[in-house]
Amino acid sequence: MDNVINLLPDNIANQIAAGEVIQRPASVIKELVENSIDAGATDIVIEIKQAGKTLIQVIDNGKGMAPMDARMAFERHATSKIKSADDLFALTTMGFRGEALASIAAVAQIVLQTRPHDAEMGTRVEIEGSKVIESSSVVCAPGANFAIKNLFFNIPARRKFLKADDTEFKHIITEVQRVATVHPEVQFTLVHNDQLVFKLRETSLKQRIIDLFGKRLVDILLSVDTATPLVNITGFVGRASASRKRGALQHFFVNGRYMRHTYFHRSVMNAYEGMIPPGDQPEYFIFLEVDPSSIDVNIHPTKTEIKFEAEGDISKILYSSVREVLMKGAAVPSINFEEDNPIDIPTFVPVDIRDMAEPPIISSRISSGGATSSVTASVAGADYTLDTLGELPQEFQLPDMSDWDEFYRNFEANRTSVERSSSAGAPRTITVGSSTLISSSLTPEVEEIPSSLNEIPELVIFGGYAFVSGEKDLRIIHLRRARAKIIYEEYMEAIGQESIISNRLLFPQLIDLGIKEAKLLEAHQTSLQSLGFDISEMGKNSYAINAIPYGMPAGNEADLLLEILEECNAMDKSSEEVVYHRLVSALTAYRMKHEDGYYTHTAVAQMISKINKSVGNLLAPGGKVIVSVMTPKELAKRFGE
Known part of the structure; x- marks a missing residue:
């Protein structure tokens, strides 16, 4: 039988090792920066191009290497960090295995220039695919200067699987942040495509x-x-x-x-x-x-x-x-009773109720179509108009509050007829324990989920669900998911028609972003504007939020922006449709988080009407089911029949 086990050449073994150690450009930067830290560097400059795919250059002022060490550093398991097995269990350095440089050299083109502080001349080593191309003396600054070019140049399959530049750059920032955080005594500079990303000076933690x-x-x-x-x-x-x-x-x-x-x-x-x-x-x-x-x-x-x-x-x-x-x-702050400037507590002064200003007079103008209403309030001689959206019955009239006596008499006169009408089909309220069921008993006209209040045969609202009975089954509607579906489709429709509405803030909300968040904002500025954001740069990673998408809760503008940027961070390069789907889904989730989840009978009826008109499947933005159907046979099983 022929021998079939062969010893792999060093270059192949190094490429295999590189698959574990070097996964992307960020991995290279991590290994090189950690080596700089181990070498005692106090100033590290990282320069990259095309998110590290074509160039990664790490320059430090560490102790540098002698000519022989500069050559040996690229051999497998060559390290100055450990000398025996016992050293593995008492590590005080970042690196120790001696695999990083050998792994990088196996999949990239490397030029190293290094000089110890006490030497007059330095060493230049050029390596390509684990092979030493040149080694010579050179005049250079003390420390080390690693230039890594064309990562994975000899493994096209690995290079093909690298992500888009924006994604790879996010990983690079993450790795640099981790090392820079724990070493505030070291100055870090990051440059990408000849643009300064940040310069961190020595400081406190x-x-x-x-x-x-x-x-x-x-x-x-x-x-x-x-x-x-x-x-x-x-x-x-x-x-x-x-x-x-x-x-x-x-x-x-x-x-x-x-x-x-x-x-x-x-x-x-x-x-x-x-x-x-x-x-x-x-x-x-x-x-x-x-x-x-x-x-x-x-x-x-x-x-x-x-x-x-x-x-x-x-x-x-x-x-x-x-x-x-x-x-x-979380403790309550103590009060300093020796304060020179005591807190000014206002004194209560009795006021004659006859001297108080009259309450605002509210009048209404309802359009003949019943779709919109305009409410005007007069307060202290000033008129304010508020246009409220929503479907209102044509017969709906706001009372004239200026004549309270007449309003009260009309109320008493109409109360009896209203109570009688409840037995003829108007919504009735049933209380069970601490829950309230709002029910309506009307004759069904269609088999699908009814599209208006007057068409709903049996509607019960209970525990965040709406139960609608038909002739053949029972429809159970998840109200929060239905609401999310409606909000999502409204935003997507507005974006498609380029008619998104923004809520402009009276006072811009200032926010200071981290380095990664600032880069994300810069990369996704166009998409955010399409959603309804208006954000202007105020200085170094400082921004002013001037407007937010319509319908978003007020007072949490900075939190909203951070949530959306986090969604941007989770996205790789995708089609425009996918980007908007994910961003609008995040907007919807944020808006839903700030809604109380209480829905009136009329609101549920309107919700059902909109769901019936929705585009596509009846799934919430996250892909979860909105409507579940239960047949009489399934109900019988629950009762053991």
């Missing part, structure tokens, strides 16, 4: 977080500082009132290394229990310092999953630390 993620964090971060023999916990957690449904900033670091840890995250969430609404996420930047021998970093190629020896005990300490900080942050 809190200021570095604010510089990276936005000034909105200034007033919501609470300091955490707990020292124990097992672990030291420092950092910041967000106030409970600042929790978010999505897009919350959540970062764990251990011994200067970013990590993901489900167990510790659960401990933090438990600390917020009872303080934030269900489904909300708090923001936190938590830094753990432990004995390096008590953790295992070498369990995942990206080194983001770390095993702790005393995981359970650390989790309990973390919970207690965060909970204590939150309780203190």
